[in-house]
Amino acid sequence: MDIGGFTVATSAATSANAAAAEIRRQHQEEEDLTPYSREDLDGDWEFKILRSLTGAFGRPELFRRALEDEALCGWVLVEKFDDNRLRLKREAGLHDDDLNPDIDPYRTNYGGAGIRYVVLAAVLLASAVAAGVLAFVLMQ
Numbered sequence: 001m002d003i004g005g006f007t008v009a010t011s012a013a014t015s016a017n018a019a020a021a022e023i024r025r026q027h028q029e030e031e032d033l034t035p036y037s038r039e040d041l042d043g044d045w046e047f048k049i050l051r052s053l054t055g056a057f058g059r060p061e062l063f064r065r066a067l068e069d070e071a072l073c074g075w076v077l078v079e080k081f082d083d084n085r086l087r088l089k090r091e092a093g094l095h096d097d098d099l100n101p102d103i104d105p106y107r108t109n110y111g112g113a114g115i116r117y118v119v120l121a122a123v124l125l126a127s128a129v130a131a132g133v134l135a136f137v138l139m140q
Contacts, residue, residue, distance in 0.1 A: 046092045047078070051085050052110045058083030066110050072100035 050070065056062040057080060066086070067077055074090040081087065096105050 044092045045089045047087065047089045048075070048106065048108060049081075049085055049087050050110050051108055053084070054111055055083040056111050057086060062111075069100075069103055073103055073105035074099060075105070 050066065052062075052066075057066065063080075070076075070088055073096070074094045075088040076090065078087040078089050090105075094105075099105060
């Protein structure tokens, strides 16, 4: 039922909850589906997951570019989860000063557009909630 626009706010909250649940599911998948081997754990490795909010790793040229960029910091691909997530590893103790200074070796997000999508989604959600509250107040 729509009471002065609260259906919009409820829908936005439901979408936010679904997105949070999907993030939790992906993190659990990352932990469960690809356990580290004894060699990995006994070796002197560090690991990270590189994420793309835009599915960039589904595009061969962006996938290749991401791996080339990460290689400049010593990272190698362990596995590709999907078009949004890559697991990488490198030898622990690398001196980052000797590597590519233009890339944060510990970044976990790929692509500058990703943060823009997050900001845009937050603005749209806030606008929807504000419109719902305003409509409710005006109908009183």
